[in-house]
Amino acid sequence: MTKPVIQFKHVQKQFGKNVVIPDLSFEINQGEFVTILGSSGSGKTTTLKMVNGLWKPNAGEILIDGQKISDLDLVQLRRHMGYVVQQIGLFPHMTIAENIAVVPKMLQWEQSKIDQRVKELLALVQLDPAKYANRYPSQLSGGQQQRVGVARALAVNPPYVLFDEPFGALDALTRIELQKEVKRIHESLANKTFMFVTHDINEAFFLGQRVMIMHEGRIEQFATPGEIISHPATPFVKELLGTVQQNQELWRQYHD
Numbered sequence: 122m123t124k125p126v127i128q129f130k131h132v133q134k135q136f137g138k139n140v141v142i143p144d145l146s147f148e149i150n151q152g153e154f155v156t157i158l159g160s161s162g163s164g165k166t167t168t169l170k171m172v173n174g175l176w177k178p179n180a181g182e183i184l185i186d187g188q189k190i191s192d193l194d195l196v197q198l199r200r201h202m203g204y205v206v207q208q209i210g211l212f213p214h215m216t217i218a219e220n221i222a223v224v225p226k227m228l229q230w231e232q233s234k235i236d237q238r239v240k241e242l243l244a245l246v247q248l249d250p251a252k253y254a255n256r257y258p259s260q261l262s263g264g265q266q267q268r269v270g271v272a273r274a275l276a277v278n279p280p281y282v283l284f285d286e287p288f289g290a291l292d293a294l295t296r297i298e299l300q301k302e303v304k305r306i307h308e309s310l311a312n313k314t315f316m317f318v319t320h321d322i323n324e325a326f327f328l329g330q331r332v333m334i335m336h337e338g339r340i341e342q343f344a345t346p347g348e349i350i351s352h353p354a355t356p357f358v359k360e361l362l363g364t365v366q367q368n369q370e371l372w373r374q375y376h377d
């Protein structure tokens with residue numbers, strides 16, 4: 122059964138007089154992994170920030186699990202939404218274990234439960250707890266820090282996890298490794314809804330069960346990777362797919 126848990130209904134967002142999202146409607150189902158792909162300034166981050174209430178729409182309605190976001194307590198809402206960004210901002214003076222435990226501590230979990238959860242999460246993101254729990258962020262590579270960012274976002278078992286270009290600053294190999302991790306984590310956790318913003322078409326099509334392609338604040342197409350590739354809905358989508366072909370041609374010339 123599909124159950125829409127994130128719904129945008131004719132959402133409009135403007136900053137001052139600048140309308141960046143004129144009229145956005147979509148639904149995301151429980152347990153889905155949706156990627157949002159688009160060029161710079163297309164409104165991806167703004168959309169994500171409206172999902173967790175960081176930005177309020179100027180018009181229209183957003184429903185989370187059937188409830189109007191405007192009726193929800195935003196602190197509660199954000200606790201239900203893990204957030205992973207490029208600059209994950211681990212606290213430098215806290216160990217990795219303490220960084221992951223920030224929200225559980227705030228919620229006054231017992232220390233034994235926190236310790237257990239930190240171990241579980243480090244194992245989930247493939248960092249050996251015995252080796253990493255007591256290190257400081259500066260003693261980890263960028264890729265390892267992003268793994269901690271993912272662990273921290275999952276700390277209190279939120280039903281939603283939002284990712285905003287989390288791997289943008291990583292080298293290509295580490296990036297692919299982490300994409301595989303995130304995909305595996307989503308598959309291993311039942312019913313968690315992931316929204317992942319990226320401007321990398323390979324990342325979007327590898328991770329997304331459905332891909333939302335945005336351009337100038339509008340959805341050009343929102344469909345499975347297979348549907349998009351076989352039936353690109355607009356000239357913009359065709360052009361985007363064309364960039365992959367251009368890359369393939371570039372590489373092919375070295376093989377011929």
Ligand SMILES: Nc1ncnc2c1ncn2[C@@H]1O[C@H](COP(=O)(O)OP(=O)(O)OP(=O)(O)O)[C@@H](O)[C@H]1O
Nearest residue numbers: 136139141159160161162163164165166167168320
């Ligand atoms: N706080 C703000 N004040 C004014 N304008 C903003 C603000 N945040 C975003 N914008 C504008 O809204 C538009 C959409 O920005 P947004 O960050 O959502 O794009 P994006 O698709 O995430 O781009 P990128 O891939 O570069 O991060 C841009 O034109 C941006 O300049």
